[in-house]
Amino acid sequence: MGTEKSDTLIHDVPAGWARRAHADAAKYSSMYASSVSTPDAFWAEHGKRIDWIKPFTKVKNTSFAPGKVSIKWFEDGTTNVAMNCIDRHLARRAGQVAIIWEGDDPAESRHITYAELHDQVCRFANVLKSHGVKKGDTVTIYLPMIPEAAYAMLACARIGAVHSIVFGGFSPDALAGRIEGCQSKVLVTADEGLRGGRKVPLKVNADDALKKVAGIVKTMIVVKRTGGGIDWVDGRDVWYADEVAKASADCAPVEMNAEDPLFLLYTSGSTGAPKGVVHSTGGYLVFASMTHQYVFDYHDGDIYWCTADVGWVTGHSYIVYGPLANGATTLMFEGIPNYPSTSRFWQVVDKHKVNIFYTAPTAIRSLMGAGEEPVKQTSRASLRLLGSVGEPINPEAWDWYHRVVGDGRCPIVDTWWQTETGGILISPLPGATALKPGSATLPFFGVMPEVVDASGAVLTGACEGNLVIADSWPGQMRTVYGDHERFMQTYFATYPGKYFTGDGCRRDADGYYWITGRVDDVINVSGHRMGTAEVESALVAHQKVSEAAVVGFPHDIKGQGIYAYVTLMSDAEPSGELRKELVAWVRKEIGPIAAPDVIQFAPGLPKTRSGKIMRRILRKIAEDEVGALGDTSTLADPAVVDDLIKNRHSQK
Ligand code: PRX
Numbered sequence: 001m002g003t004e005k006s007d008t009l010i011h012d013v014p015a016g017w018a019r020r021a022h023a024d025a026a027k028y029s030s031m032y033a034s035s036v037s038t039p040d041a042f043w044a045e046h047g048k049r050i051d052w053i054k055p056f057t058k059v060k061n062t063s064f065a066p067g068k069v070s071i072k073w074f075e076d077g078t079t080n081v082a083m084n085c086i087d088r089h090l091a092r093r094a095g096q097v098a099i100i101w102e103g104d105d106p107a108e109s110r111h112i113t114y115a116e117l118h119d120q121v122c123r124f125a126n127v128l129k130s131h132g133v134k135k136g137d138t139v140t141i142y143l144p145m146i147p148e149a150a151y152a153m154l155a156c157a158r159i160g161a162v163h164s165i166v167f168g169g170f171s172p173d174a175l176a177g178r179i180e181g182c183q184s185k186v187l188v189t190a191d192e193g194l195r196g197g198r199k200v201p202l203k204v205n206a207d208d209a210l211k212k213v214a215g216i217v218k219t220m221i222v223v224k225r226t227g228g229g230i231d232w233v234d235g236r237d238v239w240y241a242d243e244v245a246k247a248s249a250d251c252a253p254v255e256m257n258a259e260d261p262l263f264l265l266y267t268s269g270s271t272g273a274p275k276g277v278v279h280s281t282g283g284y285l286v287f288a289s290m291t292h293q294y295v296f297d298y299h300d301g302d303i304y305w306c307t308a309d310v311g312w313v314t315g316h317s318y319i320v321y322g323p324l325a326n327g328a329t330t331l332m333f334e335g336i337p338n339y340p341s342t343s344r345f346w347q348v349v350d351k352h353k354v355n356i357f358y359t360a361p362t363a364i365r366s367l368m369g370a371g372e373e374p375v376k377q378t379s380r381a382s383l384r385l386l387g388s389v390g391e392p393i394n395p396e397a398w399d400w401y402h403r404v405v406g407d408g409r410c411p412i413v414d415t416w417w418q419t420e421t422g423g424i425l426i427s428p429l430p431g432a433t434a435l436k437p438g439s440a441t442l443p444f445f446g447v448m449p450e451v452v453d454a455s456g457a458v459l460t461g462a463c464e465g466n467l468v469i470a471d472s473w474p475g476q477m478r479t480v481y482g483d484h485e486r487f488m489q490t491y492f493a494t495y496p497g498k499y500f501t502g503d504g505c506r507r508d509a510d511g512y513y514w515i516t517g518r519v520d521d522v523i524n525v526s527g528h529r530m531g532t533a534e535v536e537s538a539l540v541a542h543q544k545v546s547e548a549a550v551v552g553f554p555h556d557i558k559g560q561g562i563y564a565y566v567t568l569m570s571d572a573e574p575s576g577e578l579r580k581e582l583v584a585w586v587r588k589e590i591g592p593i594a595a596p597d598v599i600q601f602a603p604g605l606p607k608t609r610s611g612k613i614m615r616r617i618l619r620k621i622a623e624d625e626v627g628a629l630g631d632t633s634t635l636a637d638p639a640v641v642d643d644l645i646k647n648r649h650s651q652k
Contacts, residue, residue, distance in 0.1 A: 009395070011402075011435040017411065021297050021431020028432035028442075035445040036471075042446065043286070043474060047074050050285050050325060051088050053255050054078040062472035066496040069488045072259050073283030073474040080253035081262055081285055082125075082158035085324035086118045087253065094118075097329045100303070100352050101147050104194040104335035106344070109351070112147055114327075117154070120147070120244070122251035124155035127243040131186055131219040135160030135254055138264070140184040140217075142166045142175055142206055144193030145334040148223045148240060149310045150320050152188045153263070157281075160254040163263045164276065167311025168193050168200055170591040172208035178266050180213045181276055182481060188240070190223040191230050196339035203230040258282025264481045265313055267419040268531035269490060270502070270521035276481025277313075277419050284422050285325055287475025291423040291444060292322030295413055296356045296385060297430045303382070305331035306358040307345070312528075313419040314389055317475075318358060322423070337363050342370040346378035346405070357405075358387035358415075360527040364397045364405075365557045372404050380407065385430055387413045390527030391559045392515055398437035416440035416515050418501065419529070420491070422475030425449070426513050439512045446473045451507050456495045459507075466519055467505040468498040521615070523552035523560050528593045530562075532615075535596065538589035539564060542582060544572035549605050549613050550596070553622040561597035563622035565605060565644070574601035598622070598649045604640040606632075617641060621648050 018024045023031065035042040040059045047056060056077030063070050089096075094115040101110040112120070133139060139161050143149040149165075156163040166178050179187065187210070193200035203222060207230075210217055220233070223240040262284055264276040292298055304323055308314035310332075323330035331352055337345050337359075345367070349357060367374070386406050388398075393414055402412055412435060415427040425447045426440040433441050443449050448470040451459045459465050476499070480487040494500040504516040518524065521532045532550040539548035547567040555561035566582065568574060579599045587595045606614045620629050626645045632638060 009437055011411070011437075013431055013434055014411065017297075017431040020299075021429070022294050023429050023432040025432050028429055031445055032443070036448055039446060039471070043073070046290055046445075047077075047282070047286050047474075049289060050079060050084045050282070052077045052079045056258060056282070060472070064472070064492055064497050064499060066492065067488065069484075069492050071472050071476055071478050073280070073472075074258040074286070077258045077282055078255045079258065079282055079285075080158065080256050081281055081321065082121060082154045083253040084285060085154060085157075085321065086114060086121060089114050089327045090118060093327050096327070098324060099147055099150060100329060100331040102331060102333045102335070102348050102352065104197065104339065106340065106347065110147065117151070119249045120151045121154040121158060122249050123244045123247040124151050125158040125251040126247040127221065128155055128161060128186065129159060129251075130243075130247065131221075133159065133161050133186055135256075136162065136260075138162045138164055138182040138184045140164050140166060140175075140179050140182070140187045142168060142187060142189045142202060143223065143310070144168050144190055144195070144200065144202065144225060145309060145332055146190065146223065146225060147332065148188075148190070150332065153310070153316075153320055154324075157262060158251060158253050160256050160260065162261045165263070165265060165311050165316070167309060167591075168202060169311070169593055171588055172205045172212065173589050174591055175205060175209040176212040177273060179209060179216055181266065181273075182264060183216055185216070185218045186221065187217045187219070188221045188223070190225040192226040192228045194226060194334060196336040199226060199228060207231055207233070256281045259478070261478070263316065265316065265419055267313075268522060268529050268534055270531055271533055274531070274534070275483070275486060275490070277477045278479050278481050279422050279475070280478050283474030283476070285321060287423040287473060288317040288322035289325035291475075292318060292328070293326055294429050295415060295424050295427045295444070296358070296387060298323070298326055298328060298356065300327070302355045303329050303331065303353055304356040304358075305333070305349070305352070305354045306387075307333055307337070307360070307363065308358075308389075313422070317423050337367055338370070341374060342367055343374040343377055346375055346380055349380050349383060350378050353382040355382055355384045356387070357383055357385070358389065360390040361388055361393040361397050362391065362526040362557060362559055364388070364393070364401050368397060368400050369557065375404050380405065383410050385413065386410045387415055389415045389417070391524045392517060393438060395437040402437070411435060412437075414438070414440045416513070420477045421473075422477060425469065425473070426515075436512055439508070439514045441512050443513075449513060450498065451505060452495055452498070462507060462509045464506040464516075465504070466495075467501045467503045467513070467515070468495050469501065470498055472499075523562065525552070525555075525560050525562060525593060526558040530594055534590060535562060535564065535586060535594050538586045538594065539566060539582060541589065542585050544569050544578065545582070546570075547605060549615065549618055551615055551619045551622050553598075553619075555597065562594070563598045563600070563618075563649075564596040565600050565602040565618055567602050567605060600644070600647060600649055602640075602644055602647075604637065604643070606640050606644070607636050608634045609636045618644075621645060624648070624650050
């Protein structure tokens with residue numbers, strides 16, 4: 001991205017917007033200033049946006065000090081998330097639609113009111129209780145994008161159980177690891193999912209997973225989505241609908257401390273197995289709901305659609321918790337952007353008169369490839385605001401989104417955040433922030449970004465380095481499930497006293513932030529986050545593989561693709577067949593999202609004399625930047641690199 005050019009391409013705040021928006025430029029500046037200079041007073045006021053059973057008297061009690069990281073917000077308050085997302089709205093909104101569900105098949109959709117949501121959630125909460133789930137227990141949810149996913153989340157919240165959602169695209173192995181990690185007695189799944197007309201064998205996967213971790217899950221609750229044939233384990237498996245029909249619709253929300261965990265969500269890091277990111281009850285909900293209101297400039301009556309999957313944090317915070325806490329109508333979409341045609345997103349926008357639309361750059365880029373016609377066939381007149389999340393949005397995709405999808409009328413909020421942050425940290429506020437395509441712009445209230453160099457020195461003015469956050473915000477993760485030491489090591493040891501995001505970033509002369517991507521061994525494929533180490537360990541688990549190194553490379557649609565260098569056992573022969581077998585193997589081990597785009601058989605990997613793989617070189621080769629390999633003087637065997645270059649799979 002041409003720095004100077006993009007820096008000057010400013011889209012000013014549209015006049016009509018500034019009048020109506022929750023914040024204009026002056027209000028943003030003054031609220032931001034007070035949020036960082038007097039965080040206690042600021043959050044004492046905004047903490048009241050949710051209902052408390054026992055109001056808090058303490059606000060912020062946080063420390064990023066090395067070895068003593070502790071994060072508490074509103075710590076003596078008590079509340080319940082389901083009560084905030086449902087019950088408190090009933091007086092005014094019982095008949096208002098809470099969830100619009102749009103099926104994979106365009107002929108299928110449902111409208112679920114707040115009253116119905118209350119009924120469904122209470123019933124399912126009682127079902128969970130009848131299967132022995134108590135406050136503090138974990139429940140694993142492995143569901144497609146159907147309303148039952150939201151019911152199950154909120155039912156857990158209602159009784160104080162901690163949900164752990166596993167994305168429906170993950171393999172039995174990945175599911176098993178996550179069940180084992182948090183020891184869930186109950187698993188909620190479906191017979192099959194439905195995406196783009198294709199069936200996803202969730203129950204089959206769940207059965208396989210439970211064979212790998214026998215004895216943990218006592219009850220599998222199965223939603224009938226397709227009616228496809230499945231195996232059944234008597235005494236363990238029960239139908240969701242049967243259970244709900246038997247259950248009472250009366251279930252009081254359990255009083256939870258603000259700091260009690262609401263959910264955990266496994267996410268990939270640069271090393272080791274995925275970690276369980278733990279989010280809190282009070283601070284998380286305050287932050288999710290406040291960001292949802294301000295960043296999307298949400299007003300009563302708006303129809304809001306986030307296209308994420310509930311298996312990712314975006315689905316947690318911006319399909320379910322943030323919008324429902326605000327009494328919004330949130331759209332939940334089971335399908336994919338190009339089924340039955342590449343007009344689908346925009347047809348859904350027209351069908352349900354969506355005002356606010358939030359998606360990922362990878363979806364925009366893939367739809368861009370189909371041209372303007374599929375968009376222009378639709379009206380999209382209801383759209384007022386567009387959002388982007390998950391990876392940097394290149395200015396070309398930004399422009400297409402703005403010009404073609406939004407007809408040049410709709411501001412774009414490019415929202416930067418992470419599973420760990422619980423909610424959006426850097427984003428424009430529509431009505432307040434002039435936009436620059438490709439920049440996530442400015443920090444949200446209470447968020448203190450800093451750019452540091454490799455030594456940790458804080459850079460000032462226009463600069464480029466690594467992004468850290470200097471102090472806590474209410475939505476921040478509290479710990480790694482069962483491993484606080486790992487939490488401190490992962491996020492607070494690189495730059496002691498600061499939260500390290502793992503992202504690189506540039507700040508321009510206007511103080512705008514431009515996220516440049518991960519600086520660690522995490523890659524972002526179609527907005528899905530993956531540790532290269534996870535893919536490597538899946539590859540080396542194959543009997544013919546002796547060693548593997550995985551790096552990302554720029555990919556036009558996916559943002560990044562997966563490039564795997566594989567060294568075979570001495571008795572194995574490289575072949576096209578084996579390449580296919582290894583791709584299928586990774587799909588099976590982790591899931592389709594982890595399937596390598598490229599496998600290069602490598603007789604050796606470039607290593608330092610101490611045996612460390614020089615990933616920098618592997619990245620350059622994967623990027624086809626072989627003229628710029630940098631310093632190779634520490635290589636144990638330079639000939640290895642020549643071979644890799646010669647046999648590389650050029651992406652150009
Ligand atoms: O690299 C950043 C990228 O996605 C990472 C977080 O991934 P995950 O935890 O899966 O959460 C994704 C949804 C919040 C970040 O470290 N990322 C996310 N949003 C943006 C982004 N990169 C650039 N611009 C964004 N708007």
